[in-house]
Amino acid sequence: MNAILNSLRTMGLIFLHAFRKRATILYPEKKPYIPPRWRGRIVLTRDPDGGERCVACYLCAVACPVDCIALQATEDGQGRRYPEFFRINFSRCIFCGYCEEACPTYAIQLTPDFEMCEYDRRALVYEKEDLLIAGPGKHPGYNFYRVAGLAIAGKDKGEAENEAPPVDVRGLMP
Amino acid sequence: MVTIHIDNQSYQVEAGANLLQACLSLGLDLPYFCWHPALGAVGACRQCAVKQFKDENDSRGRIVMACLTPAQEGLRISIADPEAHAFRAGVIEFLMENHPHDCPVCDEGGECHLQDMTVMTGHVHRRYRFAKRTFRNQYLGPFLNHEMNRCITCYRCVRFYRDYAGGRDLNAMASHNHVYFGRIEDGVLENEFSGNLAEVCPTGVFTDKTFKAHYTRKWDLQTAPSICVHCGVGCNTLPGERYGTLRRIQNRYHHEVNGYFLCDRGRYGHGFVNSEKRLRQPxxxxxxxxxxxxxxxxxxxxxxxxxxxxxxxxxxxxxxxxxxxxxxxxxxxxxxxxxNGMSASDAGLTRLILDILTRRPVRSPSLHDMEQADAVLVLGEDVTNTAPRIALSLRQAVRRAALEIAGARHVPLWHDGAVRDAAQSAKSPLFVATHSATRLDDVAAETWHAAPDDLARLGFAVAHVLNPDAPEVPGLDAETAALAGRIALSLSAAGRPLVVSGTGCGSPAVIRAAANVAMALGRTGQPAELCLVAPECNSFGAALLGGEGIDAALLALERGExxxxxxxxxxxxxxxxxxxxxxxxxxxxxxxxxxxxxxxxxxxxxxxxxxxxxxxxxxTLVSSEGRAQRFFKVFAGxxxxxxxxxxxxxxxxxxxxxxxxxxxxxxxxxxxxxxxxxxxxxxAAPSAKFRLLGEKIPRQPHRYSGRTAMLGGINPDWSVAILPLPHTTPHGLQPVADRSPLGRAGEGRGEGVPLIDTSAKGNVPHPNPSPARGRGANERPQINIHEQKPPNDPDTPLAFSMEGYGGAAPAALIPVYWAPSWNSVQALNRFQDEVGGPLRGGDPGVRLIEPGADWIWFSEIPAAFQRRADEWLIVPLYHIFGSEELSPQAPAVAERCPRPYLAMNPADADALGLKAGDQADLRLPEGALRLPVELRGDIAPGMAGLPAGLEGTAGIGLPGWGKIDRETRP
The missing domain is CATH 3.40.50.740 (Rossmann fold)
Known part of the structure; x- marks a missing residue:
């Protein structure tokens, strides 16, 4: 008798679940909420004034545990460094975020986008043109060259943050 | 040997040794900047502070600089002492006050001594909140980049450039925290060894400019031990490759040969490997x-x-x-x-040299031996331009007198500042007898510029004064005889005399004369040292195989044989x-x-x-020391x-x-x-079968990056990886995330949006602008993203991989200098038993040539040079940049190459009515050349100098007689 009551109670409970709020969603018609710090598709961001943030320091590449980032540094005529090419092989990427952690200029960032399926594995190799976005991403105000000592176009020696004007080496004053 | 106690551990070290050097030799981590094994100690940076205790009961101790403390019996120090540690951390903190926030864009990053030392002392946070001092940089020529903000004023650069290499145009200027290391004005650094500043500088003030043009971090370079191919000295080098191109050359330490330094031709001449003139297809x-x-x-x-x-x-x-x-x-x-492919002259001279070095009782010295010489005679060879690294060694030989004075006053020889104070400008005798001025003349006791035959006569005369058995020179003039007497006096008084000559002035008589001097010196003791400079990197190797020179081959072809x-x-x-x-x-x-x-x-x-x-x-290459040395494939090609x-x-x-x-x-x-x-x-090196714990030695560092992406976009064609990529969005993927809080929203897949946000404030144009529209995925070049098998190397025990034996390799096979917490070139300390000494396990290479015992004097003494009425003796003038075949293919070296000119004595030029810069017609048996005239007082009357080996002058047999006329208008 007890066993029958138990079964009925169980069935009742299960029936009540039909009126609960659903845990599953109808993906892809409905998109799930992804927190902003989700480690998804990698992008390269830009300075607040529009310049490429990546200075091609190779730190993301060396931090990458699966060695899926390759780049080559180059320089414009006025001292600003940027990657001549920047390639991420997403078929190898494990989205660990070490590259973002290593990046000294906030250039490389992981985004809340995980929808990267391709029918062709080769299409998972992203070049710089595929990675660059138009904005600064998570760190809107930061501009590496404003704090670095290197002179670039539009920022001479001594014009960076917290820098004194260049020393006059021919001056006799103490 | 004495016993010293470091942190209550006892160690045996050499008595009187530099304490810092001893600590590093023992494998202890003690930070330092200004000290350098080859430059000695000056105590400028205060970084190597340790605490010294009177005895085991002393608990207070006092802080001393390890680099200025000699190791004595019972010396008791502590490196780990909290006060000493705090002192070192404080020094670093001061140094970092003005150091710019540059590491990501600095070429030194990742192999920076300052980074290593900062980490070693534990300094992590800049507490100083005031403005950083800044400097303007200088243009220093095509070899070096100058970024003065990064300087920590350790003075290593000027100590190397001025004190060690004899340069004059780099100096420390201004005072207090304005000290500036540079030239008086922008300009090319003149010294032939300036490139070493990139390695000597502990931070990124001086960096390799040619490397910057295709920059790669040290951890990404595939490297293998190699030998320089730009002259006969056989310096050991470490070339590095990335993406199929050779990126740079660094010094590879060899105690007997090049030590810590290379010349600029060797360091920057490698560009020919990447040249567009390379042949790549049959x-x-x-x-x-x-x-x-x-x-x-x-x-x-x-x-x-x-x-x-x-x-x-x-x-x-x-x-x-x-x-x-x-x-x-x-x-x-x-x-x-x-x-053997040498010119008729070179073939004959090389055969003569080999005959002398193998049969006569004279020994070919290594560069290290040359540095120990206390009297030097250079006969007819402009070593700075034909075998540059030898000139740097001869500059050190000149310092023997200074070291002797210091030694007599019980000044430790590693105490560079004190040695220089004690000895002032004392120099060991160096005699330079050449056909034109050389860059060693400034440290020479006496210089003499004369025709090759007269140089030979001087040599024979010196030999005769040293040993009356040597043939006498007939009809020697009083001036030459007096000079020969003075040279002979100095050489005979020396404990370790050295004679340097070579193929440079194309005269067998000069080489024979040099051999006579060396034999005359060696009679009583060991074989005297005679350095005979070979013209090319494997002249001796080719000559040892036998065979005639090129003239015989041409004759055979012409005759139809x-x-x-x-x-x-x-x-x-x-x-x-x-x-x-x-x-x-x-x-x-x-x-x-x-x-x-x-x-x-x-x-x-x-x-x-x-x-x-x-x-x-x-x-394998055989150097002019007679040392066979193996070079290894750096990349598969x-x-x-x-x-x-x-x-x-x-x-x-x-x-x-x-x-x-x-x-x-x-x-x-x-x-x-x-x-x-x-x-x-x-x-010369271990064979291809050599394994350590069953494994090959990896050419790639363990941090080598990009392995699974570098091949991703690379076409089978080698050059694609370094060419600018097509500016496309090949997938048609939107480059802007549309749902994320990042950036601006794009419109949808397949469209592509402008990558440059022109509405952004400032509107700085993107340095590498991409076009607005992308191409579809099917337009992407055919690529293969599968990781390829690394190339096989059946010839060597090295692998094209980051996998393999990670421990210490034998000296001949060390592919990179790296040790835990030592990322810079100073990691080399960990590869020597004693810092500054031979590599662990012995320096690589095998000497093939040892002295013989045939005591036969050369007696073919040429007649004195007689000038001719209407002809000039055209002698070769060598240029470190230009006279060699391969290095001018490197753009940076090409920038330093001179254009052909004709050097004449002012009196001769005047007689012809020529002024400096006038065009003159030089007629040689090989043909006529029209050249601008340079007036040079060091060229004897009756002679004229023509730069050797330049485009337009290569192939001309020098010395030879030629006619010079004023330019005749056609």
């Missing part, structure tokens, strides 16, 4: 055709095999090709049809008269050229096979280029008579068997 000229067409290696080999089956094939080797390549050619054509000529890594037009070569090549039925660069000889060839350069092949010996062996296999050379070791073994004098080359 080229075949079809019968009767003017042009050559690329063919497959199989076709090329079949053609070469058919030619080799023909009646008479001669082989012209090369002094710039490895022993193995030359030997393979000799094997193919037979010893009697093998020519040979139908086919195989020219190995050699541009004949640099080695003989143009007309003679043209005649010979006209007469030859078939010309095969195996080389890595396209040149005039290759342009005439019927078949051109692309050879691998030193960076893409392994082999691109296109169809392969080792010359492989081409020759494969051609013989195609003809069905292969030698069974499957790997380099087979060639070496066969060569050693065929040539007893070259037997030692097998021991």
């Amino acid at each position: 080229l075949l000229r079809t019968e009767g055709s003017e042009t050559v067409a690329p063919v497959s290696p199989t076709e090329a080999l079949a053609h070469l095999a058919a030619l080799c089956a023909g009646p008479t094939v001669i082989g012209i080797g090369s002094p710039r090709a490895s022993v193995e390549a030359n030997f393979a050619l000799q094997k193919l054509v037979g010893p009697e049809r093998f020519f 040979a139908e086919t000529a195989i020219v190995l890594e050699n541009d004949l037009y640099r080695r003989a008269d143009r007309a003679a070569i043209d005649r010979a090549l006209q007469a030859a039925k078939h010309l095969v050229v195996i080389d890595h660069l396209g040149h005039a000889t290759a342009a005439q060839a019927e078949l051109v096979l692309p050879a691998a350069t030193f960076a893409e092949s392994s082999g 691109n296109g169809e280029a392969r080792e010359s010996w492989r081409w020759l062996e494969e051609a013989q296999r195609a003809a069905g008579r292969g030698n069974g050379f499957d790997g380099l070791d087979d060639v070496i073994a066969a060569c050693a068997a065929a040539h007893p004098k070259l037997q030692g080359i097998a021991h």
